Amino acid sequence: MLPQATLRKILYGSKGFRIRVPIASCTLAAGAEEVYRRVRRAVEELKLDAEVYTVGCTGLCFMDPWIEIAKEGQPPALYGNVKPDQVPQILKRYLEGDLSGATAVRFKTDSRDPPSLDELDYWRLQTRYVSRNCGLINPESIEDYVETGGYSGLKRALSMSREKVIEEVKASGLRGRGGAGFPTWFKWKVAYEQKSDVKYVICNGDEGDPGAFMNRLLAESDPHRVLEGLIIAGYAIGATKGFIFVRAEKPLMADRLEKAVNDARRAGFLGKNILDSGFDFDVEVYRSAGAFVCGEETALIAAIEGRSRPRQRPPYPATSGLWGKPTVINNVETLAHVATIFQSGVAEFTKYGTEKSKGTKMFCVTGAVKRTGVYEVPVGTKIKTLVFDIAGGPPEGRKVKAVQIGGPSGGCIPAELMDLEMDYESLQSYGAIMGSGGLVVIDDGNCMVDVAKFFTGFTLAESCGKCLPCRVGMKQLSNILEKITSGTGTIDDIELAQELGESIAKSSLCALGGTAPNPILSTLRYFKHEYVEHVVNRRCPAKVCAKLVKYVIDPALCRGCIQCAKTCPTGAISGSPGEVHRVREELCAKCGQCLIACPFGAIRKV
Numbered sequence: 001m002l003p004q005a006t007l008r009k010i011l012y013g014s015k016g017f018r019i020r021v022p023i024a025s026c027t028l029a030a031g032a033e034e035v036y037r038r039v040r041r042a043v044e045e046l047k048l049d050a051e052v053y054t055v056g057c058t059g060l061c062f063m064d065p066w067i068e069i070a071k072e073g074q075p076p077a078l079y080g081n082v083k084p085d086q087v088p089q090i091l092k093r094y095l096e097g098d099l100s101g102a103t104a105v106r107f108k109t110d111s112r113d114p115p116s117l118d119e120l121d122y123w124r125l126q127t128r129y130v131s132r133n134c135g136l137i138n139p140e141s142i143e144d145y146v147e148t149g150g151y152s153g154l155k156r157a158l159s160m161s162r163e164k165v166i167e168e169v170k171a172s173g174l175r176g177r178g179g180a181g182f183p184t185w186f187k188w189k190v191a192y193e194q195k196s197d198v199k200y201v202i203c204n205g206d207e208g209d210p211g212a213f214m215n216r217l218l219a220e221s222d223p224h225r226v227l228e229g230l231i232i233a234g235y236a237i238g239a240t241k242g243f244i245f246v247r248a249e250k251p252l253m254a255d256r257l258e259k260a261v262n263d264a265r266r267a268g269f270l271g272k273n274i275l276d277s278g279f280d281f282d283v284e285v286y287r288s289a290g291a292f293v294c295g296e297e298t299a300l301i302a303a304i305e306g307r308s309r310p311r312q313r314p315p316y317p318a319t320s321g322l323w324g325k326p327t328v329i330n331n332v333e334t335l336a337h338v339a340t341i342f343q344s345g346v347a348e349f350t351k352y353g354t355e356k357s358k359g360t361k362m363f364c365v366t367g368a369v370k371r372t373g374v375y376e377v378p379v380g381t382k383i384k385t386l387v388f389d390i391a392g393g394p395p396e397g398r399k400v401k402a403v404q405i406g407g408p409s410g411g412c413i414p415a416e417l418m419d420l421e422m423d424y425e426s427l428q429s430y431g432a433i434m435g436s437g438g439l440v441v442i443d444d445g446n447c448m449v450d451v452a453k454f455f456t457g458f459t460l461a462e463s464c465g466k467c468l469p470c471r472v473g474m475k476q477l478s479n480i481l482e483k484i485t486s487g488t489g490t491i492d493d494i495e496l497a498q499e500l501g502e503s504i505a506k507s508s509l510c511a512l513g514g515t516a517p518n519p520i521l522s523t524l525r526y527f528k529h530e531y532v533e534h535v536v537n538r539r540c541p542a543k544v545c546a547k548l549v550k551y552v553i554d555p556a557l558c559r560g561c562i563q564c565a566k567t568c569p570t571g572a573i574s575g576s577p578g579e580v581h582r583v584r585e586e587l588c589a590k591c592g593q594c595l596i597a598c599p600f601g602a603i604r605k606v
Contacts, residue, residue: 002132002148010136010147011106016072017050019043019091022065022135024057024220025252026213030064031084038084039067042091056221058135059214059362059374060122063103069094076106077114122371122390127352129360130336131376134221139256142263145224151269153342157232158277162192165236169338172346173358178204178295178331178436179511181357181424184338187328190318191237194326199239202322203230204300204331205246205253208292209407210458212438214362214374215332219246219253222336223260227283229335231269232342234281237328241282245300248287258285292408292462295436296510297329299464309466310510331436333362354380357423361437365391368398368443377422384418387441398443402526406435408455408462409515411522412448431522433515447544448527449534453481455519463512470513473504477520485545489535498524543605546590550606555580557602564594564603 002010012018021036040052050071060066063080069091070076079090080103090101099105099114104123108116117123128134137144145151157165170185191199203226207215219226230242244261246254261283264270272280286304293299299310301322321327330338337359341349350358357379363386364374370392377386383403387393394400402412405422411432413420420426424434442451460474480497483489501517501524508514524531533541540548553564553573560578572588575581583594583603595603 006148007136010144011068011070011076012072013051013053013070015049015051017048018053018070019050020053020055020068020070020135022057023054025216025250026061027057027064027066028252030061032065034084035065035067035082035087038087039091042088045088046091048091048095054138054140055136056134056139057217059131059217059376060371061373062371066103068106070106071095075099075109077102078104078106078117122373122375122392125385125390126376127360127378128376129349129352130225130333130340131218131222131362131374132340133225134217137222139221139223140259142224142260142267145222149343150224150339151228151264151267153339154228154231154235154269155275157235157342158275158279162236162238165232166192168346169236169341172341172349173353173356174334174337174341174349175357175424176330177333177337177361179433181434184330184334187318187330188233188236190316191239191326191328194319196326197240198325199237200322200325200327201230201233201237201239201242202300202304202327202329203242203244203335204295204297204329205244205250205257206288206290206295206300207250207332207436208247208290208295208462209436209438211366211440212364212407212436214364214437216250216253217374218336218362219332220256223256224264225336225339226332227257227260227264228269229330229338229340230283231264231274231281232338233328233330233335235277235279237326239281239328241284243304243322244283244285245294245304246285246287247290249290254285254287261285291464292459293464293510293512296512298510299512300329301327309464310512312509333437352378354421354423356425361422361434363422363437363439365439365441367404367439367441368394368400368445369441370395380421380423382418383413383420383422383439386422386439387418391441394441394443398445400441401444401446402442402448402451404432404440404442404451404455404519405438406433406515406518407438408458409433409512409518410435410438411518412442412451412526413522414526431518431525433518445542445544447485447540447542448523448530449481449485449540450542450544452519452523453478453485456481456516459512459516463516467509467513469504469507470509470516473500473508474513474516476500477504477517481520484531484534485540486547487534487538487545489531491532491535494524494528494531494535546592549590550585551583551588551590551592551594551603552606553581553583554602554604557600559600559602561599563597563599567593567597569593 066080068078102114174184175181317327465471558580565573
């Protein structure tokens with residue numbers, strides 16, 4: 001994506017020797033702070049004239065923490081899963097020209113060992129369009145962003161009329177990357193046409209889906225790209241102020257966005273008369289206390305206003321939003337796409353995607369895969385490409401059973417439909433949604449009724465409780481699933497869950513309630529046989545639902561070591577040392593601690 005000269009300048013730095021260490025919420029959780037300190041100390045100890053450089057994350061979470069070493073005359077080499085005590089030896093070997101131990105090199109070389117990034121499926125099959133700077137530049141450096149073309153899109157947009165800017169977004173075919181895929185240009189056009197002296201634009205960075213962090217990664221690794229898109233949106237509709245809505249529980253994301261705002265203001269990209277265009281616009285980063293329902297746009301607006309619940313639409317925010325003024329809300333990835341489209345042109349964006357859904361999409365892949373992470377692929381990429389070719393498929397000995405797409409209110413797609421293309425219409429027709437791009441891979445060790453129960457419990461807890469269908473209906477669905485997984489459900493309960501789920505989806509006030517039944521409806525559609533097993537035969541085929549399994553001790557394997565008895569919280573295991581133990585089912589709490597504690601594999605679930 002970047003010109004080779006620019007890429008090399010960013011990689012090698014002014015000293016011609018740069019060591020990149022990613023600092024983001026995900027890498028810090030994996031120990032990157034300790035690695036960073038050890039790199040700095042090693043540079044001093046070895047008396048190296050090298051620059052230790054902080055960057056964002058590439059999205060290759062399975063490699064965290066990693067470092068990349070780039071010295072002129074040698075290929076930049078990336079090392080994954082680095083431990084602090086390995087750093088000095090890695091540096092010494094690299095300087096000696098020994099690349100053994102490197103995960104990959106940035107550019108293709110004559111040697112096949114290690115491979116170049118472009119030879120690895122998890123990099124080669126991606127299209128690094130909006131995530132091009134992630135893991136490459138210092139996210140706290142506006143100079144780095146400008147060096148890679150940053151704010152050139154804003155300059156271009158400001159040279160155009162507002163109508164032309166909206167037409168360009170329309171020509172791109174960009175759809176919102178945060179939910180239902182609503183055409184971005186249409187929101188802008190409606191807000192632009194409103195006769196109001198005050199208008200607002202809001203960046204939705206709430207991202208409350210469990211296991212989804214693509215927006216957090218993008219905003220932490222390339223915050224100016226998000227900000228530039230927000231300023232362009234503000235100009236397009238004639239807004240006077242913008243807000244970036246971030247959860248307070250993501251402090252690094254908020255801190256970097258705030259620094260980007262302050263640096264952009266000092267550089268003349270925010271404030272009065274931006275770049276001598278006559279356009280006045282400023283941005284505030286709003287730290288939210290955090291609630292899943294705030295991802296819904298009217299609830300987000302209410303939170304900024306000091307209230308707490310969504311409201312009925314219409315009126316839509318584009319006509320009456322924040323404090324009753326026309327307001328456009330786009331999510332983090334949508335606005336980053338806006339900036340990139342105006343930097344690189346519509347033609348580059350539209351060469352990716354499908355006829356109805358142009359461009360690329362970032363997906364967060366978690367669950368039962370070997371390579372968890374955030375990957376950017378063209379819209380319309382097949383599920384199996386993302387799960388198997390890029391994320392590496394399930395761990396050894398396991399099989400993919402389903403893929404849950406679209407966050408906690410998304411749907412579960414069975415393994416036999418892995419050829420399905422990931423675009424808005426296709427996913428909806430099969431009972432799922434694109435959502436913000438969360439994708440949880442479920443293996444054959446899971447019970448799909450229990451999966452539906454988990455996600456239903458989440459949406460029930462996060463419901464604002466304003467409307468009856470969601471408040472009462474989701475509670476009843478949760479009760480039904482509790483009965484089924486406890487072995488007291490009936491066929492009538494299955495039929496009631498179907499009817500109730502469909503009713504909630506049609507009658508709830510906001511998008512949270514409208515999509516909350518998706519996990520139940522999709523599992524009933526594709527895995528109804530598992531529900532039937534639970535209520536007819538009173539068994540859980542996956543041996544997950546605690547009240548439908550029991551723990552037994554195999555006499556042939558038990559050594560009488562008493563480890564199981566020592567860990568049992570209810571005293572359900574009896575037996576003397578050296579003798580075969582047994583489980584008293586009437587006392588067993590089904591906690592599974594005995595199975596974990598047994599060193600001989602003598603305990604199993606049946």
